Amino acid sequence: MLEINNISTFYGNIQALHDVSLKINEGEIITLIGANGAGKTTTLLSVSGIVQPKSGEILFKGEPIHRMKPDKIVQMGICQVPEGRHIFPYLTVSENLDMGAFLRKDREGIKKDLEQIYDLFPRLAERRHQQGGTLSGGEQQMLAISRALMARPRLLLLDEPSLGLAPLIVQQIFEIIKKIKEESGTTIFLVEQNANLALKVADRGYVMETGRVTMEDKASSLLSNEDVKKAYLGI
Numbered sequence: 469m470l471e472i473n474n475i476s477t478f479y480g481n482i483q484a485l486h487d488v489s490l491k492i493n494e495g496e497i498i499t500l501i502g503a504n505g506a507g508k509t510t511t512l513l514s515v516s517g518i519v520q521p522k523s524g525e526i527l528f529k530g531e532p533i534h535r536m537k538p539d540k541i542v543q544m545g546i547c548q549v550p551e552g553r554h555i556f557p558y559l560t561v562s563e564n565l566d567m568g569a570f571l572r573k574d575r576e577g578i579k580k581d582l583e584q585i586y587d588l589f590p591r592l593a594e595r596r597h598q599q600g601g602t603l604s605g606g607e608q609q610m611l612a613i614s615r616a617l618m619a620r621p622r623l624l625l626l627d628e629p630s631l632g633l634a635p636l637i638v639q640q641i642f643e644i645i646k647k648i649k650e651e652s653g654t655t656i657f658l659v660e661q662n663a664n665l666a667l668k669v670a671d672r673g674y675v676m677e678t679g680r681v682t683m684e685d686k687a688s689s690l691l692s693n694e695d696v697k698k699a700y701l702g703i
């Protein structure tokens with residue numbers, strides 16, 4: 469579904485990515501793990517078109533997207549949930565969800581998806597008339613993921629969904645990520661510092677260090693890999 473081939477991405481003179489390559493098959497959850505500043509967010513931003521790689525290519529279903537504008541990339545079915553969530557604090561939960569569907573015209577489909585979201589996140593259903601900014605951190609994360617799902621993406625990009633959340637809420641968020649894949653078949657590209665949980669929900673994983681992919685394998689194999697255990701799992 470997505471092929472990143474040897475991309476190098478810069479911020480001015482700073483090279484954040486060096487020849488990064490990775491692949492995502494349809495229906496998979498893949499995770500990219502790594503320390504602070506390794507280049508994980510930059511990889512996602514390169515896919516969603518917010519930063520453009522200087523060299524290399526990104527193919528989505530065979531079509532090059534690395535020179536496309538972010539809005540075109542969203543229209544193609546790639547939707548990013550940014551780190552820090554960025555919901556609309558003064559809009560209600562239901563208005564936030566409507567914003568996620570703003571590119572869609574199929575009213576019936578939107579209604580059906582909204583019901584599914586409220587089934588998946590009963591907490592959001594209870595709070596549908598509440599302003600987004602008054603929700604807890606975990607609820608805001610659920611809203612940010614739901615808003616992206618309202619666009620009915622083919623590929624969902626999640627940047628650090630566990631950041632700043634209490635352990636119990638983090639567990640719930642990861643359960644939901646798994647459920648999204650199982651119930652809707654959405655392909656998911658998950659960037660996480662919580663390597664342990666990320667590798668538990670993912671099918672495959674990539675490890676990134678200082679802008680380079682240094683390891684890739686089945687998620688279960690990475691979980692039992694001694695180097696990964698030492699560097700990222702604290703074991």
Ligand code: ATP
Nearest residue numbers: 479482484502503504505506507508509510511661
């Ligand atoms: P984190 O988990 O802390 O978000 P990350 O793995 O997502 O880290 P990136 O945010 O992609 O890493 O950063 C990769 C490198 O690019 C870092 O060295 C960072 O300082 C640099 N960088 C990121 N954004 C910018 C920017 N806007 N301008 C200049 N340098 C940047």
